[in-house]
Amino acid sequence: DTAVSQTPKYLVTQMGxxxxxxCEQNLGHDTMYWxxxxxxxxxxIMFSYNNKELIINETVPNRFSPKSPDKAHLNLHINSLELGxxxxxxxxxSRVAGxxxxxxxxxxxxxLTVL
Amino acid sequence: KNExxxxxQNLTAQEEEFITINCxxxxxxxxxxxxxxxxxxxxxxxxxLSSGKKKHGRLIATINIQEKHSSLHITASHPRDSAxxxxxxxxxxNQFYFGTGTSLTVIP
Numbered sequence: 275d276t277a278v279s280q281t282p283k284y285l286v287t288q289m290g291x292x293x294x295x296x297c298e299q300n301l302g303h304d305t306m307y308w309x310x311x312x313x314x315x316x317x318x319i320m321f322s323y324n325n326k327e328l329i330i331n332e333t334v335p336n337r338f339s340p341k342s343p344d345k346a347h348l349n350l351h352i353n354s355l356e357l358g359x360x361x362x363x364x365x366x367x368s369r370v371a372g373x374x375x376x377x378x379x380x381x382x383x384x385x386l387t388v389l
Numbered sequence: 390k391n392e393x394x395x396x397x398q399n400l401t402a403q404e405e406e407f408i409t410i411n412c413x414x415x416x417x418x419x420x421x422x423x424x425x426x427x428x429x430x431x432x433x434x435x436x437x438l439s440s441g442k443k444k445h446g447r448l449i450a451t452i453n454i455q456e457k458h459s460s461l462h463i464t465a466s467h468p469r470d471s472a473x474x475x476x477x478x479x480x481x482x483n484q485f486y487f488g489t490g491t492s493l494t495v496i497p
Contacts, residue, residue: 307485309493315426315479315489315490316487316489316490317487317490318487319484319485319487322485329395330483330484330485358438362430364432366432376423376425376434376437376448377434377437378422378434378437379434380424380431380432380433380434382430383431383432384428
């Protein structure tokens with residue numbers, strides 16, 4: 275059983291469309307994250323949720339909206355997609371938030387290509 | 390300037406060599422992570438440190454909080470260690486910062 279699973283793995287779409295990436299973890303962790311890895315392979319945190327509550331919201335456009343229906347799921351919805359949104363998006367989870375967290379468990383990544 | 394700096398950016402080593410990757414950071418932290426990203430893209434957590442030293446098999450990670458510096462060592466390196474190694478820190482203000490990664494290639 276995959277600990278942190280993301281779908282879809284690959285997503286190719288046109289500019290202006292709205293798309294979602296789903297993430298689920300079966301580790302019983304309280305905290306989930308979304309990270310973006312750009313074309314230069316640089317990782318950056320986008321959001322962090324702890325028990326369905328937003329705790330980190332980095333400077334990302336309002337077009338990006340995370341949704342956490344329960345603590346095992348954190349979905350990422352992107353409106354009005356732009357070329358610059360093309361990247362690999364990683365979901366991750368950990369036992370608790372912040373510096374007292376245990377190790378991070380990552381999903382396999384979702385490669386988004388905006389044409 | 391990035392809050393987390395890694396060196397070197399790229400590293401090529403012969404099999405069995407001892408490897409050191411360095412990470413320096415400029416913010417107060419509550420924890421530091423070392424991550425490994427495989428050529429296929431998957432990311433695995435290697436260590437989480439808040440002080441001292443940890444060891445898993447051939448990997449050793451150390452941190453010096455006063456000097457704001459961490460090192461990742463690989464003993465008896467092997468081609469399967471070829472990957473990108475990423476240092477990341479939890480800032481005390483609940484921020485999370487990544488280094489730019491060190492690309493390691495181990496040649497047989």
